[in-house]
Amino acid sequence: MTTAPRASPFSALFDLSWARVFAVFLKELVQMRRDRPTFAIMIMMPVMQLVLFGYAINTDPRHLPAVVEMREDGPMTRAFLASLTQSTYVDIVAVTHRAEDGEAMIRAGQATFLISIPEGFERRLVRGERPQILIAADASDPVAAGGALAAVQQVAAQAFAPEFQGSLAFLAPAPPPYEIVVHRRYNPAGVTSFNIVPALLGVILTMTMVMITSIALTRETERGTMENLLATPVRPAEVMIGKTTPYVFVGAIQVAIVLIVATLLFQIPFTGSFLAFLIAVTLFILANLMLGYLISTVARTQMQAMQMTFFIFLPSILLSGFMFPFRAMPAWAQVIGEALPITHFLRIVREIVLKGAGLPDVIGDLWPLTVILLVLATLALLRFRRTLD
Amino acid sequence: MSDTVIDVRGLTKRFGDRTVVDHFDLQVPRGAIYGFLGPNGSGKTTTIRMVCGLLKPESGDGEVLGFDVLRESLKIKERVGYMTQRFSLYEDLSIRENLEFISRLYGLDRRAERVDASLADLGLIERQGQLAGKLSGGWKQRLALAACMIHEPELLLLDEPTAGVDPKARRDFWDAIRRYSAQGVTTLVSTHYMDEAVQCDSIAYIAYGKKLIDSPTADIPKQIGLYGWRVAGRPLMRAQELLEQSPGVELVARFGAEIHACGKGPAALERAVRAVKAAEPHVEIAPIEAGFEEIFIYLMSGAMDNFQ
Numbered sequence A: 001m002t003t004a005p006r007a008s009p010f011s012a013l014f015d016l017s018w019a020r021v022f023a024v025f026l027k028e029l030v031q032m033r034r035d036r037p038t039f040a041i042m043i044m045m046p047v048m049q050l051v052l053f054g055y056a057i058n059t060d061p062r063h064l065p066a067v068v069e070m071r072e073d074g075p076m077t078r079a080f081l082a083s084l085t086q087s088t089y090v091d092i093v094a095v096t097h098r099a100e101d102g103e104a105m106i107r108a109g110q111a112t113f114l115i116s117i118p119e120g121f122e123r124r125l126v127r128g129e130r131p132q133i134l135i136a137a138d139a140s141d142p143v144a145a146g147g148a149l150a151a152v153q154q155v156a157a158q159a160f161a162p163e164f165q166g167s168l169a170f171l172a173p174a175p176p177p178y179e180i181v182v183h184r185r186y187n188p189a190g191v192t193s194f195n196i197v198p199a200l201l202g203v204i205l206t207m208t209m210v211m212i213t214s215i216a217l218t219r220e221t222e223r224g225t226m227e228n229l230l231a232t233p234v235r236p237a238e239v240m241i242g243k244t245t246p247y248v249f250v251g252a253i254q255v256a257i258v259l260i261v262a263t264l265l266f267q268i269p270f271t272g273s274f275l276a277f278l279i280a281v282t283l284f285i286l287a288n289l290m291l292g293y294l295i296s297t298v299a300r301t302q303m304q305a306m307q308m309t310f311f312i313f314l315p316s317i318l319l320s321g322f323m324f325p326f327r328a329m330p331a332w333a334q335v336i337g338e339a340l341p342i343t344h345f346l347r348i349v350r351e352i353v354l355k356g357a358g359l360p361d362v363i364g365d366l367w368p369l370t371v372i373l374l375v376l377a378t379l380a381l382l383r384f385r386r387t388l389d
Numbered sequence B: 001m002s003d004t005v006i007d008v009r010g011l012t013k014r015f016g017d018r019t020v021v022d023h024f025d026l027q028v029p030r031g032a033i034y035g036f037l038g039p040n041g042s043g044k045t046t047t048i049r050m051v052c053g054l055l056k057p058e059s060g061d062g063e064v065l066g067f068d069v070l071r072e073s074l075k076i077k078e079r080v081g082y083m084t085q086r087f088s089l090y091e092d093l094s095i096r097e098n099l100e101f102i103s104r105l106y107g108l109d110r111r112a113e114r115v116d117a118s119l120a121d122l123g124l125i126e127r128q129g130q131l132a133g134k135l136s137g138g139w140k141q142r143l144a145l146a147a148c149m150i151h152e153p154e155l156l157l158l159d160e161p162t163a164g165v166d167p168k169a170r171r172d173f174w175d176a177i178r179r180y181s182a183q184g185v186t187t188l189v190s191t192h193y194m195d196e197a198v199q200c201d202s203i204a205y206i207a208y209g210k211k212l213i214d215s216p217t218a219d220i221p222k223q224i225g226l227y228g229w230r231v232a233g234r235p236l237m238r239a240q241e242l243l244e245q246s247p248g249v250e251l252v253a254r255f256g257a258e259i260h261a262c263g264k265g266p267a268a269l270e271r272a273v274r275a276v277k278a279a280e281p282h283v284e285i286a287p288i289e290a291g292f293e294e295i296f297i298y299l300m301s302g303a304m305d306n307f308q
């Protein structure tokens, strides 16, 4: 009888056979290629997401429900109202003389914004006192509200243009003789369009990478192939590396798609260090793959895996600074946010893409990303069931 | 290395508070074909999984191929070919890709050569590019056997390898197993087919997690001591009803146009059969030797009585 040394918990990490890793990798690659619908979704998802979000950012929103509050009834304000009606930007759902009515309609969601023309507007306009037009937007949907505000400002500018002719022509040139005051309701921070596309990269990668690997092991278990796999001398780390590596390439393709679309369609500037970006995006993809893989070591069915993925996905959207400004969140939410890979990735990408940061500037978020990756990989290895128990 | 390839003692497995395998011992000598029989749910698959390290037993220990069954499962896995009860190769990989995947995992040299040889053995050279999921049941079984043989294991664990396979394919299958056995490969094979059971050198019979019989196949009839009578002719249904109610008749099994009545007490059995003949004079009766079929039906019905 031979006696072998007892396997230490870390032998799994060092006792690797790259031939076996390659076997798993190759098999996974072939399966991925054969699973056309899933592969198509992985490639199409970034394009669809970008176009959907990008459309809301980039095009002129039209037919937005508006309520106009008129405190004054004169030729100019009537002309303004007519222009608003004629323009396809807004659909005037109501004209009111009472402030409360307008507010109520916004609150009820019947109108996206309220255009308020104050008393004495015409008189002060002619006197050159730059009277105010108040626009109150429902910014709970920041993307829509952002578009709406831009549209109404444009309409307002055009609406008064024909009136400023003849004796009033001196009022026409910029700056406009009136002032548009904007109140964003419910989301004072707003979101700029340049912020969204880089952030979308983080969301898309989180969604696909976690989802795909979350069923990496559960699929084998459900199909019964796990029994055969476990009956071979393959080690947990070999399965983990072999199974996740193909998706690094999928992630890279998604990144390329987003970058190309972002530059071509939305003219997003990319001013920072590309090397820093590559390092960050690689770490981020790996961290997400490990997160998904960890889920697949816990979930017993593909259904459970999907639910757990969603459980990760929600905080990734809500607590990462994608939705709400990170520093404005309560402390407990910030703690959760710091533990999510996407939080650090979003910061890095904003720094690099929008502010032109280099590698040293983003170290502060690169190392937490690395720590998260290592912790997730270790947990996944420890969780891997070597038996069918 | 010892000549006992499987040597396990007291293997016990519980799922929840149900004991599925209860203090199971097994000694299988090198080169033997060991049959593993028992009704569905009796714990055969669970036992085989414990032997190859896929399940951790709650208690018990032992060696497989000289390696500790609890601590050296990786060493055991390298030397064992396990064919699962359910087809567990990748249906979305081709026949060749499956075999190549397995040979890579075992770190085999001359991989292409081995896969080619295996495909030729199977007669699947022309269909090697076909997806495994598209194969019929019999071909899947053959592919699975080829896959678990490709690394030339010393021990084969086959879990109902011929379930649902046509008789010709089953015969080919057993020819292959006997060939491997002649080369010194040890086989533990579970089956429900009596014609396969009689081809085994020894048989272990398990019911509800407990091993009830473990003997060389040839010794089993004598060991059980089951006597039988053949009852034929008309009215057969009536004769069957009478036999089923008779004390001394422990098993009434229908075989085509005849009934086999079996029992452990030869005198009581004969009395019962003659009483039926007296009641229904048209039936014919004759003593027979109880075969494996009768023995195992008898054992299984006994197991039901004990545990249900």
Ligand SMILES: Nc1ncnc2c1ncn2[C@@H]1O[C@H](COP(=O)(O)OP(=O)(O)O)[C@@H](O)[C@H]1O
Binding pocket: B015, B020, B038, B039, B040, B041, B042, B043, B044, B045, B046, B047
């Ligand atoms: N993973 C498991 N969890 C719970 N019960 C199980 C599990 N695997 C098997 N069993 C139960 O253990 C018993 C024995 O199963 P099994 O070993 O497959 O029997 P056999 O192979 O002889 O048909 C069955 O009742 C089965 O339902």
Ligand SMILES: [Mg+2]
Binding pocket: B041, B044, B045, B046, B085, B159
């Ligand atoms: Mg079974």
